[in-house]
Amino acid sequence: MEKRFIVLIDFSEYSDDLLRYAHDWSSKTGASILLAHKTEVMVPAMADTATRVALAQVTNEEAMKRLEAFAGDILPREAKVDFLASDEPIDKVFDKVRSESTDFLVLMGLKGTGMLKQIFLGSFVIDVIDQANAIVVAMPRHVTQFLSEKIYVAVHSKHQLNTKALDTLLDFTQGQVRAVTFFSMADTKIDLPDMEEYLAQLVKEYSGRLSADYALYYGDNVYDSIRKIINNQTTELLVIQRGSESLTHQPFRKFIINELVYEGQTPLVVLP
Numbered sequence: 001m002e003k004r005f006i007v008l009i010d011f012s013e014y015s016d017d018l019l020r021y022a023h024d025w026s027s028k029t030g031a032s033i034l035l036a037h038k039t040e041v042m043v044p045a046m047a048d049t050a051t052r053v054a055l056a057q058v059t060n061e062e063a064m065k066r067l068e069a070f071a072g073d074i075l076p077r078e079a080k081v082d083f084l085a086s087d088e089p090i091d092k093v094f095d096k097v098r099s100e101s102t103d104f105l106v107l108m109g110l111k112g113t114g115m116l117k118q119i120f121l122g123s124f125v126i127d128v129i130d131q132a133n134a135i136v137v138a139m140p141r142h143v144t145q146f147l148s149e150k151i152y153v154a155v156h157s158k159h160q161l162n163t164k165a166l167d168t169l170l171d172f173t174q175g176q177v178r179a180v181t182f183f184s185m186a187d188t189k190i191d192l193p194d195m196e197e198y199l200a201q202l203v204k205e206y207s208g209r210l211s212a213d214y215a216l217y218y219g220d221n222v223y224d225s226i227r228k229i230i231n232n233q234t235t236e237l238l239v240i241q242r243g244s245e246s247l248t249h250q251p252f253r254k255f256i257i258n259e260l261v262y263e264g265q266t267p268l269v270v271l272p
Contacts, residue, residue: 003031003172004104006097008128009067010037014109017144019074022107025146029174031105035071036084036093037063060085091131103168110138110268129242129270135165138268143234148267150179151237152230155199162241163205165271169239170209177237179211183226186218233266241271 007022009015019035026033041056063085071081086093097104108128129136151169155161161182170177182202186192199214206212217225230238 001171002099002102003029004034004097004102005031005107006034006036006094006104006134007107008038008109009035009070010109011066011070012109014139014141015070016074017141018107018109018139019071020144021139021146023075023079024144025172028146028176029172031172032080032082034082034084034097034104035067036086036097037067038090038093039063039085039087041087056087060087089131090128091133094132094134103171104134105169105172106132106134106136108136108138110140133272135169135272136270138270140267143267145234146176147235148173148177148237149235150181151177151239151269153180153182153202153239154241155182155184155195155202156241159241161202162271163202165241166239169237169269169271177210180206181213181215183215183217185222185226186216189218192216192218230266236266237269238266239269239271 005022005026007019009019022033025031039056039059041052041059043052043055047055064083067083067085071079071083075081084093084097086096088096094106106128129138153161153166182199184195184199186195196214196216199216203212203214215226230236
């Protein structure tokens with residue numbers, strides 16, 4: 001399968017670092033890069049269909065030129081990059097670039113720290129994660145190189161892990177990731193045996209490819225215990241799964257985003 005990074009660019013201060021990170025990662029894996037921008041078309045309320053179409057075309061063409069100039073300022077001249085600017089809903093944009101012969105990861109800038117945490121929970125990042133049937137990598141600012149050597153995979157007690165998506169993610173790392181820790185928290189004491197059995201099964205499944213272990217938490221101070229195993233460094237990837245509901249509807253996933261990702265520099269990967 002061919003590999004491609006779809007890098008969502010909004011031309012904010014986060015975009016520069018995001019593109020540098022994508023280029024560094026792609027240079028290590030041979031993946032192609034598509035820079036995509038979601039345009040907002042300003043249309044007068046009484047405009048007819050023809051006017052709306054014409055304004056959208058002009059807006060998208062201007063965004064394409066801006067994308068090309070943006071990439072030219074950051075990437076080396078020999079870098080091969082494709083461009084896409086569209087006013088369509090983000091799920092439609094992804095449908096345009098899907099291919100049976102290509103796996104792709106979506107890269108976005110992860111905005112908000114400290115008092116800005118709640119902005120993230122209502123942001124475009126969440127909209128993309130909820131709407132796209134794709135692996136989304138949300139990057140904190142100031143990370144410009146793909147250095148990840150270990151991944152931490154959060155496993156929910158009531159949802160089977162999407163191992164197909166996890167395998168795709170590992171394929172994108174080209175062996176640079178050498179260790180994985182599967183971790184979870186049991187809702188009740190009764191859940192502990194089944195959850196531990198499932199975590200052990202995952203370790204057995206992946207131990208042939210990389211160093212694998214697991215951690216299971218229950219009881220008081222469970223979140224403090226989880227903090228202790230994750231170092232919040234750029235050499236790690238924190239992997240969670242969206243599941244059947246919104247990313248922000250489940251307290252465990254909210255905790256991971258707010259307390260782990262925001263307090264450090266760990267890239268966040270969300271599996272579909």
